[in-house]
Amino acid sequence: GDFRASNNLKAMVLRSFVRLPLLGILAFAFAFQMDQDAPALPLPTNVTYKCSPEVRLHQDSSTCNTCIECCKDMSAYPDPEASCAACVQWECKDNNPGQWTLPGFTKPKIHYAPDCLLNDGWHDIAGAITHRGLHHLFMGGYDIGGWHHAVSDDLVHFQELPGSPWRIHETYKGMDSFSGPCSGFVVLDDNGTACAGFRQCGSDKSVEGYDKDENGNTIGWNVPVEVRCASDDYLTDWGDPEYLYNVSYFRKLPYDPSRPWVDEDGSWYMLLSIDGCNDTTRVFTPGAPCLEGGAAMLYKSDTGLRPPESNWEQVGIVFREKNTVQPGVPQVQEMVTIDYIGGLKGDPYGGKTRVFFNNIFSQSGNTEYFVVRQEKPGASFEVQAESNFDGKGMMDWGNFPIIANARSEGYFGIQALRRTPGFPNGAYWCMARALASEDPNYVLGKGRKVMFAWMKTNHTFTDISKNMVSLGREVSLDGDLTLLQAFVPELQSLRIEPSHALLEQPYQTAQPGMQAEVYASFSNLTQAQVAAQKQGISLRFGVSVLACGEQEYTRLGVDLDLGLAFIDGRLQGHPYQAGGPLVFGGSDELRQVDTINIHAYVDGFMVEMIVNNRTALSQPVVPSDVSCGEISLFGVQESNEASTGAQVTAHVDVWALKAANNIELS
Template identity: 25%
Template sequence: MAETFSSDLRADQRREVETFRRQREQLSGDPYRPAYHFSPPGGIVHDPNGACYWNGRYHLFYQFRPPDLPEDVPWVEAMHWGHAVSEDLVHWQDLPIALSPDTGAEKSCYSGQALVEDDRVVFMYHGPGSGNCIATADDPLLVDVEKSADNPVISEAGGDDPFTVFDPEIWRSSDGSYYSLSGTHSGEQFVDSEPAVYLFRSDDLTNWEYVGPFFEDGSHTDPGEDAAVPNFLEIDGRHVLLCFSHRRGAHYFVGDYDRSAHRFEPERHGRLTHGPTTHDGYIGDPNPGNLHAPSVLDGPEDRQIAFFNLNAGAMLDGWGEVVSLPRELGLSDDGTLTVAPVDELERLRCDHRSAGEQTIPSNDELLFDDDAGRALEISATIDPKDAGRVGLTVLRSPEREEVTEVTYYPHVDCLGIDATRSSTRSDATVRPAEEGPLRLEDDEPLELRVFVDRSIVEVFANGRRSLAARAYPGRSDSTGLSFFARGGEARLRSLDVWEMASIW
């Protein structure tokens, strides 16, 4: 990036990007550093923010604790907005830090989203100790971001209004008015809270009026949840509120939006993270949670592309956390949110191997390769037949001292990813297996796409279910790939495996 766009950057910006390049080079030998997922140039990447498509390029902003920040700076004062750009959604290149708490009224620059207008991009973000803030940029690379002199435009104080200000969403209606959501909770968080989202309106981005609660959720979620970092989308004529529960991870609501009453009426709720609840002290810790805060960009041809952060499961030297693969969103006929890896990822495929149709013996293992690798895409079609449990293993050592399993349970319509035996390291946090519902129709095979990237495993099944986990094999020989069946034999109908090239 420093070479490609050097003429579009100031001298100080070029120096900053060159520093990021050197930091990436220094970290490149880390065996857990992903090859084709976005990771920070040192320091910690947290929530993706402000993802947008501008001037023919994809931009990803993200909560960023820079690596040169002193360790004694608390999290509430540490957050910047990092910035990367891509021309293909796959290969990312660093740009200078976009937002810093060194300027402005806020203590830190927390999460928010972006609105692309004809002549500029508007960013709205939360500034702890201040409120929700506005910044704008109109240059080709969005590197000259200017904060509004009127920040915070929505104060944390709130006066007598019954709302809480937190990570905001922003959009513009057909009548020219701006709308913003503040996604939080009502009640005591992690105890008896429910997701709460508050709606605001403005004509000029500076003066905002409180409209009221955007929706009420009294039955879809568990006690203690919230609706942080909301993204409000329209897909195929339906409306989707995609957000994050600090207790249960990424989740969503599908329903109807009454534009005259400014109310969202959810009819369906779903989760993109499954399994145990997360704990409330996770920030900066090796949290065992998986798929977290979303940021969605409106791409060309009406594509909705979502990014999430995948929290770390181990304390790593010099960097932490990663961003998920970009996922294209859609809706199934029954209103379920679908997520699929973007087609552009196929550009990274190389060294293709395949296997023909064969039986997976009952209560046994079918070994494809003891040294398949640690940066892979796997496409497998399996007929479960009579098996009670069927699946594949990745990052497998020869004697299974370390192994990560992807499992389907046909009789209970459940897909799982189990990383409890993925590492023999004593400092790798163990998270219980993650399991989500997946019902196969009559004679429908299990269709898996599994992405393995050194310390990351992302699974997509039948276009309807996705799971993610972090894995930290301690053995150099944990590179195998195999298939298994329990309680009956299964049939491997097809298998394609590609090594995946690095994006750096």
């Protein structure tokens, strides 16, 4: 029936529950069921892109040069007209989106890469939600004044939508901020209304009572977590700020919140990113490391998400970590753009296992994860040490260079990798968030969990930023609590079936072009490893992609001697070959592996691959010519009647792909 009527019914029922914490989870489930019963929305058509972040495509002086639309209401400023004119100059003229400066044929057509993401600055997945059949991604855009809003009905094709949380002048309790929203979340409240939550990225003044440091100097970082809630189901019309709780800490940090959830006790919970020094009283030095590492502070409300019903209070630090997944590389800064999910498919504990995601500044900002349990709602995290590397791992290893002399030194797996080049050089898979489930509870709910990430590729060889959104990866758990990931099957809709080619011999090639899907299976590895060890030879094999002749290509493969999956794009401009561990144990574990599967998507400038659903790598490369679209095998011997049976056997399926995104920008 009528969607507004159903929302009113939800609101009446939920108001009767919200003051009874033990029934809160039933109320949340009721809201979820009513949203499930609502019909899926079609993708919007005839959208008016008035003063959207895609400035160059959709704005000119007649549509942008209006104060209320481009810069919001500046009537409270001393000189509103001059303030608005300065803002319009910045937003619509001086700060136009970047442009693709590489050859046009290299621009991705599968990855979503709108021009506004080519600007420098941060483009985290600031919030993500699936609502009434549509998947919404919000990417950070401090330099453009707010979040970029993209929507899809299939997790593959994305289009921009106008309307997202945007910067406004906020003066709550003495704060003074005209800043864009920082990374946060999008969640359904107790009534089933979509709300975006975050803190302002900056403020000239803190809230009253927390506006001085220990020396009496004025500080501006103590500002609250707020939500702004959408009044429409396309999530384009956002309301005024509603303030949940103040964030007042000793050290100036971003303090990104996680997506809130209702736990088994019926209360709302929210994590906040901090560092491990914020419960100390030491003098803060800007930029100084925190040897205690990063931490997550937990907050709780027994009476709902939003004011006036909510009663948010601090529970305490529930997780503190000073080590990264790589031995010898510490976590010395705050946690950043965190996410927290549970209810994963395959969980041997029936959905009780949870995964905490963080992004490590000391490792270029790439996304790491921890497999954890909580004994009860509000309890500290218990890292599950039997999972991955002592309970932690990386979502993508594309920024980890292989040590040049790793083979001669006998290094294996993670020991064969150098630390990443550092955050300014780009993080190829970072600041990720999950969506895809209509169940708004991403901790208790057992729906799909699909991760999307910011691919930050401003490496020195590209000169300027080439930011884009990753392909969707669905995450699950294996029986040993290994975190698994797989490209969403919806991507298979892009296959051009007549283009299918099968490669099994080293002399065979395929010509799919710049956009291709590769699914390669290499088997007979246990015998091949024994034979190679006896003969004293290395086992390094895989597929070459984006090739144009024998002198230029990018290789996707595995090196069994080093225990690594790798991407090597050095012949197409990338400064190093990157590797990721194939197994979490030693070489004896790898000798038991008889089959390795490589699933890869080639998209001009960007290549992503997942090996055995465990190890993922991404890497940007720059093919020199539009003809660089050949795929072939390497490191595999020709099979014939004289074969010994101890060589690697290959079966590789290749498809050319239809374009999905950025078509009009090519």
